[in-house]
C-alpha cells in the first residue's frame with residue numbers, strides 16, 4: 001500500500017479511499033496460463049489451493065511475488081515466503097528474491113489470480129516473466145490490505161508507465177462512466193500499448209519515451225521524455241487541481257518520472273497531498289526499489 005494506506009477508514013462512496021486489512025498469508029501458487037498482452041507484457045494466471053481466502057479489492061492492490069534466484073522455473077522451497085500468525089517470519093533471509101506486483105484480477109469462483117508482468121532483461125522478475133510457463137510455482141505474500149477507491153470523484157488524473165498499467169486498467173474498469181478521466185501512459189515503444197476500457201469521458205494519452213527510463217536527453221539534446229511528461233501533466237492537471245476534494249490523482253511509474261510529476265502536482269498545481277496516491281514502482285539502476293521511499 002502507498003501513502004493512501006494511512007487514510008482514515010470510511011465508507012465506500014465517499015471521496016476518501018477505504019482501507020481494508022487482510023490477514024498476512026504466504027501462498028505457493030502454480031502458473032496455469034500465460035498469454036501475450038503486448039510486445040513485452042505477459043498475463044500470468046496462477047491457481048492453487050492456497051488462494052482460499054485471498055482478497056484484493058482495490059485497483060492498485062499488490063502482492064509480493066517470490067522468484068527463483070536464477071529467474072528460471074519454480075521458486076525452491078527455501079526461497080518461498082513463510083508466515084506464522086500473520087507475521088512474515090523469514091523476512092530477514094537475504095536469499096529471498098521478491099518484487100511487488102499489482103493484482104490485475106482475482107476471481108474467487110474460478111480461483112484464478114491474474115498478474116500482468118513486464119518482460120525485461122535487467123532484473124530477475126523481468127527475466128522470469130519472459131520465460132514463464134504453465135506448471136511453474138512461485139510464492140506470493142499479501143496483500144496486507146486493500147485500498148478501495150475513491151470511485152465517486154468527478155475528475156481523475158493517472159500517470160503511469162508499463163508497470164503502472166495494470167493498476168490503471170483496474171481503475172478504468174471500476175470508475176463510473178460519469179467520471180472525467182485523463183490518463184498519461186509512458187511507454188518505451190508503441191508496441192507496449194494495450195487495449196483499455198475507455199469511458200465516454202476518458203482520454204488516454206500514450207507517450208512513447210524510447211529506450212530507457214525517460215531521463216535521457218532526446219535528439220535535440222535538451223528535452224527528456226520526463227520533461228515532456230511533466231509538461232503534459234502541468235497542462236492537463238489543472239482540472240483535477242481545480243476539482244479540489246472532488247479530484248483524485250494516481251501516479252505509479254519509474255521513480256524519477258514520478259518525482260518530476262509529483263513536483264508539478266504539488267508545487268505548480270497545488271494538488272493536496274491527501275488527494276493523490278503517488279509512488280515510484282521501480283527505480284532506474286536500483287534492484288528491488290522500495291516503493292514506500294519518501295519522494296522529496
Ligand SMILES: Cc1cc2nc3c(=O)[nH]c(=O)nc-3n(C[C@H](O)[C@H](O)[C@H](O)COP(=O)(O)OP(=O)(O)OC[C@H]3O[C@@H](n4cnc5c(N)ncnc54)[C@H](O)[C@@H]3O)c2cc1C
Nearest residue numbers: 100101102118122123124125126163283284285287288291
Ligand atoms: C506497488 C507496485 C506494483 C507493481 N506492479 C507491477 C505490475 O503489475 N507489473 C509489472 O510488470 N511491474 C510492476 N511493478 C514493478 C516491478 O515490481 C519492478 O519493475 C521490479 O523492479 C521488477 O523486478 P526485477 O527483478 O525485474 O528488477 P530489479 O531487480 O528490481 O532491478 C534490476 C534492474 O532492473 C531495472 N528495472 C526494474 N524494473 C524495470 C522496468 N520495468 N523496466 C526496465 N528496467 C527495470 C532496475 O532499474 C534495475 O537496474 C510494481 C511495483 C510496485 C511497487
